[in-house]
Amino acid sequence: MLPVTRRSWLRLAGLGSAAAATLFGARRLSAAQDQSSHGAMEHAAHRMGPVGRVSTEAFNPATYLRAWNFSDLAPEERVRYYKETPRPDGTLLREYQIVAVDREIEIAPGVFFPAWTFNGQVPGPTIRATEGDRLRITFINAGSHPHTIHFHGWHHPDMDGSMPEHQVMPGDRFVYEFDAEPFGMHLYHCHAVPLKRHIHKGLYGVFIVDPKTPRPEADELIMVMNGFDTNFDADNEVYAVNTVANFFMHEPIKVEVGKLVRMYLVNVTEFDLLNSLHLHGMFFDVFRTGTRTTTSESTDTVMLCQGERAVLETRFRYPGKFMFHAHQSEFAELGWMGLFEAAGVRRDT
């Protein structure tokens, strides 16, 4: 008599509708049915992706791509956060100031996420040293919850930032001090509990240790695969490389044909077991965790688990646009997709 409980029937019986019409001698009804229920969509080129653009005033994913040790700041501003002092053995003492602060960030056009950040940005500022350098990181917790910084790399357990007694209370500070080793592509993140929340709220950043013998000169890019659970259902609504959904679709990463390009890639996505990077029309060498300077792995798709990272090297052969994205199509369609734009004349590499 009434539709709601009968909708299941309505659906099941849908195909019988033409028969019903015939049964009652109503050809017109059947004509109406055919016309209305079987026509699908008229196809044009489908336009996907978020609508609009994100403001880059507070955070620019493109600037983040090529900045480390606060190189994106003006010199007078930079000294407040970063200082290097030569040591007798030829290494450097590198001193950093990292401040945890709550901040709302725009992760997709018009979508604002109540993030916990290092220095007001997600990912936090990239820390980069050479193997053997001394690192002294002053951590100030100006946030609303206890936080820590937990670095990947060799260090004393007291500097681990992982145990309950390591938690830095709001308003407090702590100085982490250790030598930069081993060389490779590492990361740092908050290790206060609940861990998932402290990480996915935005408390993570890249920590690169260069080998004493530098890697070959290259165009170096820092790429953080991250995600945001905007409705707190333990599943990400937004995926990206460097925080902003689809940012590099609109502002492709500019590279030169033939020049060595080195990507420092890390997966800090929460909730999903794996993430990946797939580069179109190209292959690249993979240096897992960047702890060796030789590799036998050449691929166009690299898979990383949570917290795993890799150094990728390649040279663009053709000028033009090259798409890159997670090969988890779901992540790709939720923002983790971008473009390289190579300029120059074709070079066989």
Place this chain on the structure above:
Amino acid sequence: MTREAAARTASGDATSPPVTARIWGVAFVPLALLAALIFLIIRTGPAEKLRGENVPPVERLAIERAVLTTDGIVLDVLNDGPDPVTIAQVTVDDAYWDFTSESGAVLRHLGKTRLTIPYPWVVGEAHLIKVMTSTGTTFEHEIAVAVRTPQPDRQFLLAFTLIGLYVGVIPVALGLLWLPLASRLGKTGIDVLLALTVGLLVFLFIDASSEALEMAAGMPGSYQGVTLFISSVIAAYLALESFGGWLRARRARARSAGSPGFVLALLIAVGIGLHNFGEGLAIGAAYALGEAALGTLLVIGFTLHNTTEGLAIVAPIAKDRPSIWTLARLGLIGGLPTIAGAWAGGLLYSPVLGVVFLGLGAGAIAQVALQIARQVAGEHSLSERFATAPVMVGLLAGFGVMYATGLLVG
């Protein structure tokens, strides 16, 4: 207002002192004070103080309707919460998609917009749409089976008319054809028949109520579906009660030979008509919601089910040998509203209308069922009369018939 009430008011005016402008003026004082109070509340915002600082806004979006067209998916979205909501993004099946919003991105309390999403939906498959607000909160709508939503045109109206005829008018008319048999029954036979009718109507009442409550539960909270339903039930019950009283009074004055049976039959027809309007509305709405294709079994089920409604109309006048014209009129009153309902449901779908009309139908049916029960009881009390075997058998048979034909409808 009933005639008696109107008469009382009129006589009251004659004896009591006239209502002067001064008294009207005094009556406005509380209203003026109330306005001042509301102004004060808005200015000072005591609720804001309770909420404290940095408390996220309460966001509640209701997706009222999804229509599938050749251009994609069209969503009607309502802000059902107290705070303004900004629609930032839309995903379909976990993919951000292009969309446009007819009334802009910001929706105030009870503000509405229409989102057009050029998404290449797939016939016969399911799609999940999420509307994401500026805070990242998501509101979901599932399209269980994607089928192009019929657009209202001449064919559409014709199809609804035919469906209305099949499930409303013809079955009621068929039920009326039992009159010759009913008229040959003795007193006990008529009582059994009337009890059967009561059984049918009580079943319909329960069915309509549960459906309406289910629909109300799915409605945006601001529409207060349950209250709306119960108010509609009471309104219809009282309206029919007073309509019945008016009919009886008129007949008595005109000294027409009409029996109480005819009044009862007319009331039943009106009640069933209201109910069938709600039913038609529901059928039309199922189409309009883009969730349904009407199937063979469903049409047959409705047809069988509604034939019993015709029986309910003829039972009280079985002894009166009414003319064909009278019968036809009763049949049309009971059946025709199905067509009107189907049109209304298909053309201007609204869950509010659905709940209201289901409520009106339920209230009317309750009133009619009680009337018949009183007639069956006669001098006896209701419980005494209904406890006798023939009446009980009739009542249970009424439930049984409805239940069995209801199975066909699912």
